[in-house]
Amino acid sequence: MKIAATLCLLLASTEAYYFYSLGDWGGSSDSSPTTQVEKNNAAGMVRAAHGLDASKPEFALLVGDNFYSAGIAGNEYSKRFTQTFENVFDISNPELNTPFYAIAGNHDHGGNVTAQIAYSKHSSRWTYDDYWYTKSHTDNGITTQVVMIDTVTIAGMAYKNDSTGEIHSNEPHPMQARLASQLQWLEDTLKSSTADYLWVVGHYPVYSQCEHGPTGAIIRNVLPLMSKYEASGYIAGHDHCSGYYFDDNMAFVIAGAGKECCYSPDNLNNKADPGEPWFRMDKGKNQGDGGGFASYHVNATGTQIRFHKASTGEVQYEPPVIKPRAKRSMLVEQAA
Ligand SMILES: *[C@@H]1O[C@H](CO)[C@@H](O)[C@H](O)[C@H]1NC(C)=O
Ligand SMILES: *[C@@H]1O[C@H](CO)[C@@H](O)[C@H](O)[C@H]1NC(C)=O
Ligand SMILES: *[C@@H]1O[C@H](CO)[C@@H](O)[C@H](O)[C@H]1NC(C)=O
Numbered sequence: 001m002k003i004a005a006t007l008c009l010l011l012a013s014t015e016a017y018y019f020y021s022l023g024d025w026g027g028s029s030d031s032s033p034t035t036q037v038e039k040n041n042a043a044g045m046v047r048a049a050h051g052l053d054a055s056k057p058e059f060a061l062l063v064g065d066n067f068y069s070a071g072i073a074g075n076e077y078s079k080r081f082t083q084t085f086e087n088v089f090d091i092s093n094p095e096l097n098t099p100f101y102a103i104a105g106n107h108d109h110g111g112n113v114t115a116q117i118a119y120s121k122h123s124s125r126w127t128y129d130d131y132w133y134t135k136s137h138t139d140n141g142i143t144t145q146v147v148m149i150d151t152v153t154i155a156g157m158a159y160k161n162d163s164t165g166e167i168h169s170n171e172p173h174p175m176q177a178r179l180a181s182q183l184q185w186l187e188d189t190l191k192s193s194t195a196d197y198l199w200v201v202g203h204y205p206v207y208s209q210c211e212h213g214p215t216g217a218i219i220r221n222v223l224p225l226m227s228k229y230e231a232s233g234y235i236a237g238h239d240h241c242s243g244y245y246f247d248d249n250m251a252f253v254i255a256g257a258g259k260e261c262c263y264s265p266d267n268l269n270n271k272a273d274p275g276e277p278w279f280r281m282d283k284g285k286n287q288g289d290g291g292g293f294a295s296y297h298v299n300a301t302g303t304q305i306r307f308h309k310a311s312t313g314e315v316q317y318e319p320p321v322i323k324p325r326a327k328r329s330m331l332v333e334q335a336a
Contacts, residue, residue: 015140016053016299020045023063023203023237024105025258026084030073033083035259037291040310042088042096045293048306048313049095052297056095058137059127061146063237064105064203068259071104071111076118085126101135102128103148105203105238106158109173131175132182134189142324144298145195146235150175151204153182155217158204158238170217183221190229196324197303200226201235205254207247209277210239213267226250230325232303235294239263242281242292242307244319247274251322253305255294261310262287279307279317288316300324 022041027033049056066085072078089096104113117128127135131153136145157171190198204215206223215238226234233251240263243254264283268276281292291310296303302321309316 015142016297017058017137017139018052018054018295018297019057019059019061019137019144020293020295021061021063021201021235021253021255022258022293023254023256024065024240025062026066026068026107027080027259029069030080033080034088037257037261037310038084038259039088040289040291041258041293042090044291044308044310044313045089046093046095046313048295048308051313051315052295057098057295058139059099059101059135061201061235062100062102063201063235063255064103064151065107065237065258066102066105066116067111068107069110071108071113072115073111074115075112076115076122078115081119081123081126086123089125091125098125099127100125101146101148101201102126103201103203104131104150104152106152109152109157109175110159131178132185136195140300142298142300143195144197144296144303145193145199147186147189147198147200149186149200149202149222150182151202151215151218152176153178154221155204155215158212179221183225186222187225190225190231193229196326197232197298197322198230198325199232199235203236204238205236205243205252206234207243207245207252207273207277208236208239208241208254209243209265209268209270209273209280210241210254210282211263211266212239213270214272216272219272232322232325241265242279242294242316243277244279244305244307244317245274245277246319251305251319253294255292255307257281257290257292257310261290261292278319281307281316286316292316
């Protein structure tokens with residue numbers, strides 16, 4: 001009995017799982033529904049799985065700009081779901097046979113987001129429950145919760161005019177009428193969370209060194225709630241770069257080089273960011289093989305974030321481990 005119990009504990013303490021995040025991955029246009037970098041990222045996610053603990057991720061986060069250049073033009077039967085998602089993240093790879101939790105980016109809001117939500121019924125993997133929703137995964141008593149938010153509802157539309165290169169931000173969008181109800185839901189969700197690791201996931205970043213830069217409306221509306229309820233961090237895309245910040249006991253990940261790499265680091269000195277990023281992949285640095293995604297390896301000790309190159313899945317950067325929320329407040333209490 002004793003030996004069995006000890007063995008059980010040993011097994012439990014080494015038990016781990018992981019998930020991926022990828023943003024800004026959805027092809028180029030209806031006539032060019034994939035890009036080479038998008039395909040490279042899918043190949044990298046297959047390869048990286050073999051360096052991680054289990055044969056496949058528990059889930060993958062698609063953090064928006066799922067369908068360039070203007071979202072889904074038709075309805076849930078649009079060819080883009082097969083062309084841009086199913087064919088590229090090919091289910092015949094066991095490493096990719098996992099739920100993909102989607103959320104919309106600004107490009108998606110240029111089209112029919114309801115169609116993206118409705119497509120969940122037709123795919124064994126595509127999962128987009130509503131404009132905002134939450135999912136939890138528990139293994140051996142270790143829970144990761146992801147809180148998927150619609151950032152166009154918070155910050156309006158932003159886009160880069162490809163012919164002029166000009167970046168437009170904060171153009172009004174009808175979804176902004178739902179701002180208060182999303183923020184109330186976000187607060188209720190964060191407040192009631194007992195997860196060991198609690199991530200807010202949205203398209204626009206909190207902080208970014210790249211062309212689009214930090215998002216004022218997310219800093220004002222979302223960051224204070226994350227801080228109040230001790231979130232583990234925020235996972236984003238939007239800038240076609242990778243970036244990592246750690247501030248106020250929270251991690252800030254950008255992995256937005258899903259379909260191309262990379263934008264310029266125009267916001268390296270933006271005072272709204274908490275200094276320079278701890279890691280950056282952009283036009284000025286670490287371009288790797290022109291794409292990238294992030295993985296999150298979870299066990300009772302911590303969540304190890306890793307930034308991967310596309311194609312090879314090779315690790316470019318791993319920041320210090322993120323501690324579980326309960327342990328973190330215990331540390332704060334001990335220090336006080
Ligand atoms: C937890 O995972 C990290 C890597 O992410 C590893 O270094 C550590 O040994 C693991 N801890 C346990 C108890 O398995
Ligand atoms: C958007 O998609 C939904 C779900 O497929 C569909 O019912 C609706 O008609 C579509 N709207 C437009 C404008 O195509
Ligand atoms: C981009 O800028 C050009 C030139 O000013 C303009 O004609 C075009 O409408 C703009 N495109 C978008 C999508 O706003």
